[in-house]
Amino acid sequence: MSGTVHLERDRGVGFLVIDNPPVNAGSADVRRALLARIAEVEADATLLAGVLIGAGNSFVAGSDLREFDLPLSPPQLPQVIAALESSAKPWVAALHGAALGGGYELALGCDARIAAAKTEVGLPECGLGIIPGAGGTQKLPRLVGKARAIALICVGTRVKAAEALSLGMIDALAAADLKVEAASLALSLAKDPQGSKRRVIERAPPDDPEAEIEAAVTKATAQGRGRPHILSAIACIRSVGKIPAAEGLATERAEFQRLRILPEAKALRHIFFAERAAGRETGTKVAPLAVRRIGVVGAGTMGAGIALAALQSRLPAVIVDSDPAALERARQRIAGEIDRSQKAGRMSNAVADAARQGLVLSQDMSALSDCDLIIEAVVEDLAVKRQVFRAIEQVARPDALLATNTSYLDIDAIAGATSSPDRVIGLHFFSPANVMKLLEVVAGTASSDQAVATGLAVARALGKQPVRAGNAFGFIGNRIYAAYRAACEFMLEDGALPQEVDAALQGFGFAMGPFAVADLSGLDIAWRMRQQTTATRDPRARYVSIPDRLCEAGRLGRKTGAGYYLYPEGKPVPDPVVDAIVIAASAEKGTARQPLDAETIRRRALAAIVNEAGLVLEEGVARSAGDVDVVLVNGYGFPRWTGGPLHWAGTQDATQLQADCAAAARAAGPDRPIADLAGLGLWPDAG
Known part of the structure; x- marks a missing residue:
């Protein structure tokens, strides 16, 4: 069993204590128990109101993501929230720790929300390639306005309790005892002669100026790189007040279900779990030393x-x-x-x-x-x-x-x-x-x-x-990145120009191309390393002298105003001088330059990354494919929505990718190893 909900009665208030350690994730068992306990409170004439509260250190830190790759078991969260909203008795959410995602949507289904001082609330679903699916996009705009809701939801901001109160995301801060103050608030609602129900879904959204909404849309679209879930969240938020609430909730749920099963959402869930696994030590129970200085x-x-x-x-x-x-x-x-x-x-x-x-x-x-x-x-x-x-x-x-x-x-x-x-x-x-x-x-x-x-x-x-x-x-990252950078340098000799390589890889999703990155970090750092390893370099390995020539010309990157690009106003501008250096380097090696289209550039660069990542995994330098993905996503700009290079590799045609990896190894020089990607289990269903 994954979690339950206890009903405690105290002076006319029914406390539903959500108990699913460690963070009270909203599993199917929790949802079933919530529905049953809500019905008990509704049927008990001695109870005047209800309070939702979490056991342990959190209210509800979100839904159980392990369920998202499966058909969702009934009851689903909107059904639980509908039971709260249709209740004849008022409900108060007593928040502490984390009230995120489905946890905060559950709170939005209550008549009021009170929080302990250190609580964080928010709707972080967009970070997982989905949108809030239980009313978040329809209710938060009614509390904070559409412009603010777009900013909060599309970024997935966690909001601390004091700010949440000022924004209207919660109704009160507990001064001392959360449980006692939540009960007092619930009883005051029950005694309200104007009626106890203050459902968020029935409120009209604040009248934000259209210019503010448009500015929020522009910013969120840019920050979210125009990904499908960002555009979907914006559309759902903008519909609030323009269509019936029931229609808005139904549309939001349908979008949530559609996005949940897309490859992008699966990739983002993969990296979410991989990040949590990467930080754990395995095979030892040794306690770390205390570090205070x-x-x-x-x-x-x-x-x-x-x-x-x-x-x-x-x-x-x-x-x-x-x-x-x-x-x-x-x-x-x-x-x-x-x-x-x-x-x-x-x-x-x-x-x-x-x-x-x-x-x-x-x-x-x-x-x-x-x-x-x-x-x-x-x-x-x-x-x-x-x-x-x-x-x-x-x-x-x-x-x-x-x-x-x-x-x-x-x-x-x-x-x-x-x-x-x-x-x-x-x-x-x-x-x-x-x-x-x-x-x-x-x-x-x-x-x-x-x-x-x-x-x-x-x-x-x-x-x-x-x-x-x-x-x-x-280690993991610099070794893989060195193979990637080398493959991109090979393409300069073979027929591409720096700006063409960078544009192709930005088109895949990298925030910056490799040559713009080199300029940003400084070309002299890698130059110094190459000088130190000259004596040990394999003479059979392919070596590209273009970066050395740039350094020798004093072009060390942004800090000198010139590297692979010029920086007349702080922004990279392609330089004909660099084009000439690249073309001359090809001529000196007798290489007949051939134009490389964006798809070819991407295939060659990604194959170099995947092949080296496979070798890193085979050799035990990384403990898991997930660790490799975490490193490349968090440290090297590999697009997060792909899940990282090895997760991405598992979504590609196995035969074609293995052939591309072999070609990447051959391009680097004779006897370069080729990773056995199939042996690494990247395609578990193959064969």
């Missing part, structure tokens, strides 16, 4: 970003660097970001003040002596990193966790510079570290279970999406 060695862009991420999460941070100018730049950057976050309301005054007070800057390594976690974030050079770790070990507590932020280097080689490699892990942040969600937690050969468990716990404490990765060149 973080140290960072290196005051560059990454080091300052890591420290800022800690401060934003209420963890004091120490930055150590031998260069006082670098420390001052880090101080200014962090202070500026805290100020901006405070002014924008993203940080409360108390959190902002604590962040300012929690930052320590020092040129002395001994400032790290009281840190629970020390993260090295210096230049990507093995000798330098080993030297830094030897220095860290001289001042760190014996129980402190040590981590390297390396993007490519061998964790074991770095840990080998210490006398206790068991407490060394990789924490691969993505730039900007205070913004990007992904954090690869890399286990070295000697890394202890406790060290890895602590790394995963720290990632969660920082609000990051953790993924455990094995110790291999580039």
Whole structure:
């Protein structure tokens, strides 16, 4: 059985306690129990009103998504809500923890909503490729207006209780005891001589100016990349007040059911579950170490970003660097970001003040002596990193966790510079570290279970999406991205231009093409890595010199105003000079350039990604296909609505994709391995 609902009676009020741990998801069993208990309250003459409340830490955090790939079992949520709305007795939703999705729609079916101070409410369904399907698009606009409803629903915003009260999403905040105050509110409604029912569905929506609605539509469409569920949500919201309420509810439900079974919604559910699985440690019960203070060695862009991420999460941070100018730049950057976050309301005054007070800057390594976690974030050079770790070990507590932020280097080689490699892990942040969600937690050969468990716990404490990765060149993400970028560079030699490759891949759904990304991050970073690995490069591997030529010409990307593109006004503009460099590189190799259409570009680039992702999985660098998908979606701009590269691969023709992967491997040079995609179970129903 998946959840139940208990009826408790107290002084004329029937409390329906929804009990389906851990988050009271609205399963079929919960819906059946709700209907039965609502009928009991309705039939009991001693009960004057009803209150819905959740057991444990939440009201109802949403529907049980595991049911969405199956035919939905009756009763469905609209039937439960209809029972509330047709009841002769008033109902109050007592909200605490999370009241999201179907949980908030259940609350909207009540006559009033009261919430504990730390409650969050919202309708996040659009994040799963669907729309609210139990009245959300028809009722929220009647409370907050159409323009605000479009913004809230299409983004899936979680709204804190105080703001929800000001917007009208709830009716009251509990000052002390939620249950007692909900009962008082319910009884006051029962005694209301004007009638107890105040159904949301019967209210007229506020009269928003059409210009505000149009502005909200334009913004939501752009933010949602014009995906079908976004357009459907907008259409349903705009219909409120223009058609009968019953028709609006029926249309919304039909759209929900249609979208629920589409491949896009299935892909988004896949990545939803994969993200939750990726952050869990398996096979060990070791408790993580407590981390109350973080140290960072290196005051560059990454080091300052890591420290800022800690401060934003209420963890004091120490930055150590031998260069006082670098420390001052880090101080200014962090202070500026805290100020901006405070002014924008993203940080409360108390959190902002604590962040300012929690930052320590020092040129002395001994400032790290009281840190629970020390993260090295210096230049990507093995000798330098080993030297830094030897220095860290001289001042760190014996129980402190040590981590390297390396993007490519061998964790074991770095840990080998210490006398206790068991407490060394990789924490691969993505730039900007205070913004990007992904954090690869890399286990070295000697890394202890406790060290890895602590790394995963720290990632969660920082609000990051953790993924455990094995110790291999580039780990999961950078290794796959390197294969992708190389395939795109091959296409430059074969006949494409940078802007053509970028346009084709943006057409697939990437936020930016690979060459625009390279310009944004700086071409010199990869150039430096190529220079360091020249001696170990396989001479048979295909090597494209175009990026080197750009760097040699001083074109390092946006920061120099020129890279693959020119940036006369901060926006990329194709440059004939780059076209000439590309064409000359082809001529020097004797390559006869052939035009590549957008579909060919996409097939070649995606095959390179999928093939390398398959190899990463085969070699155990990633623990699951879902982990690979989480990394590429959260760190590299792979379109979320595809579910990630390996989920997407499982939706393609197996024979064609395997052939494309073989071609991608051959294009990279002789003896390049080809992933056995069928053996990875990407097409479980094949054969």
